[in-house]
Amino acid sequence: DIQMTQSPSSLSASVGDRVTITCRASQSISSYLNWYQQKPGKAPKLLIYAASSLQSGVPSRFSGSGSGTDFTLTISSLQPEDFATYFCQQSYTTPRITFGQGTRLEIK
Amino acid sequence: EVQLVESGGGLVKPGGSLRLSCAASGFTFSSYTMNWVRQAPEKGLEWVSSISSSSSYMYYADSVKGRFTISRDNAKSSLYLQMNSLRAEDTAVYFCARDVMTTVITGYFDPWGQGTLVTVSS
Numbered sequence: 548d549i550q551m552t553q554s555p556s557s558l559s560a561s562v563g564d565r566v567t568i569t570c571r572a573s574q575s576i577s578s579y580l581n582w583y584q585q586k587p588g589k590a591p592k593l594l595i596y597a598a599s600s601l602q603s604g605v606p607s608r609f610s611g612s613g614s615g616t617d618f619t620l621t622i623s624s625l626q627p628e629d630f631a632t633y634f635c636q637q638s639y640t641t642p643r644i645t646f647g648q649g650t651r652l653e654i655k
Numbered sequence: 656e657v658q659l660v661e662s663g664g665g666l667v668k669p670g671g672s673l674r675l676s677c678a679a680s681g682f683t684f685s686s687y688t689m690n691w692v693r694q695a696p697e698k699g700l701e702w703v704s705s706i707s708s709s710s711s712y713m714y715y716a717d718s719v720k721g722r723f724t725i726s727r728d729n730a731k732s733s734l735y736l737q738m739n740s741l742r743a744e745d746t747a748v749y750f751c752a753r754d755v756m757t758t759v760i761t762g763y764f765d766p767w768g769q770g771t772l773v774t775v776s777s
Contacts, residue, residue, distance in 0.1 A: 644702045
């Protein structure tokens with residue numbers, strides 16, 4: 548299985564900050580990398596697919612980049628509703644996908 | 656509105672069985688690959704199983720293979736997960752989720768249901 552490792556595991560930031568979360572794959576996955584946001588007690592929500600494509604309806608302050616093994620999710624200016632847990636997910640081995648362990652983004 | 660609603664979770668003893676359901680609405684259910692993903696308490700996400708639009712292909716994680724069976728009824732716009740020989744480590748919230756596209760299996764999902772909690776304990 549391809550292992551996905553996110554860093555940091557948790558992060559404290561303030562409204563208006565620029566935040567970057569990193570995801571590393573244990574082997575090359577080309578651009579088959581997706582990002583989800585999950586709020587407590589809710590289902591995950593797709594933010595970014597194919598490493599850098601913004602899912603419909605997602606604010607443009609979210610962006611993704613990377614290819615191969617190293618990827619980043621950037622939130623350009625944090626809003627109060629962005630405090631949540633973020634997961635990366637590889638779809639290179641679809642349908643046997645795997646997720647990162649998550650990054651909890653908390654209010655400073 | 657595109658919607659997925661899971662049901663069927665609950666408390667079951669180790670070795671027991673449970674059948675989860677996912678009712679879909681707001682889209683042409685029969686055109687999409689459907690999936691089950693679970694999340695153990697305070698843990699990450701784990702893919703469990705997928706089924707193609709016409710039930711031609713079914714896939715399982717190694718952790719559930721031989722114990723869980725995925726199925727669907729396109730006439731009822733419903734997805735199912737039959738879980739047998741349940742173990743404590745199967746305790747999780749189980750989400751159903753739709754693949755994003757109809758023509759290919761992308762492996763990324765939108766939308767997801769709200770989840771149903773399965774607790775395996777004596």
